[in-house]
Amino acid sequence: MSVRFSLLLGLACLNATLGAQAPASDRSRVRAEVVARQFFNAVSHGRWIDAAQLLDLTWIELNRRSLFESARRPMVHHAPTLQDLMRSDPDMPRAVAEYELARLLRHRGEARAEHFSSVFADVSDTTMLVRLSPLELGARWLQGQDMRYQLRRATLRSPSCRRTPGVSAAIDAAERLPERFVIGAIEVGDSAYVVHSDTSAFRTRMDGTAPKVAVLVWGGDRWRISPDYMLIRQGFGASVMCEVPRDSVPPS
Secondary structure: OOHHHHHHHHHHHHHHHHHOOOOOOOOOOOOHHHHHHHHHHHHHOOOHHHHHOOEOOHHHHHHHHHHHHHHHOOOOOOOOOHHHHHHHOOOOOHHHHHHHHHHHHHHHHHHHHHHHHHHOOOOOOHHHHHHOOHHHHHHHHHHHHOHHHHHHHHHHHOHHHHOOOOHHHHHHHHOOOOOEEEEEEEEEOOEEEEEEEEOOHHHOOOHHHOOEEEEEEEOOOOEEEOOOOOOOOOOOOOOOOOOOOHHHOOOO
């Protein structure tokens, strides 16, 4: 029995079990499955504002507040000083210690900016974070979960990748990732459950590409998709390894 058939059969059984218990739905409202298709189509084509308009933005706003409050709290770990470095290595020249200290402090600042942009695409500090409208914030959050954006970030962070020919073509190929599609859906009162996947899910056994379930909630005027970190993620993030050509490595 195929995975797709099993999922559809499970949906049918769940719908039959819960259908009699649920209040009659408004037949005039758009089906949740249609909304889910619109959402995944917008995601596949990078139309982040269009996709964000279909989200329940409440959770994302809470995420912004949490990130903002976390950034405002002072860092609890001890910042190294020049004396710390020279005490740890008495033979280290002072000029080297000063260089290492500057590098460490710079890395800490970059790490914080990196954390912001890993949640909300291209957001590097609290100033940018608070200026975004709820809709823009939702769009940045969606883009931050997208494998194409994650791949570009991972590539740009790698010095070896920046020196490797053909990386740009590999990044461009990520723009043609498998498109997402809806397998089936059921509506139970003001909630809906949509099973979705992408075109690679039935060619691999990787958990990250297995079919998933999106939850939609009727908000009185339209369906809203409940966001979570596995809504559009393919796997658990992107990592890249680049082999630098030998002729580009300076002799030792």
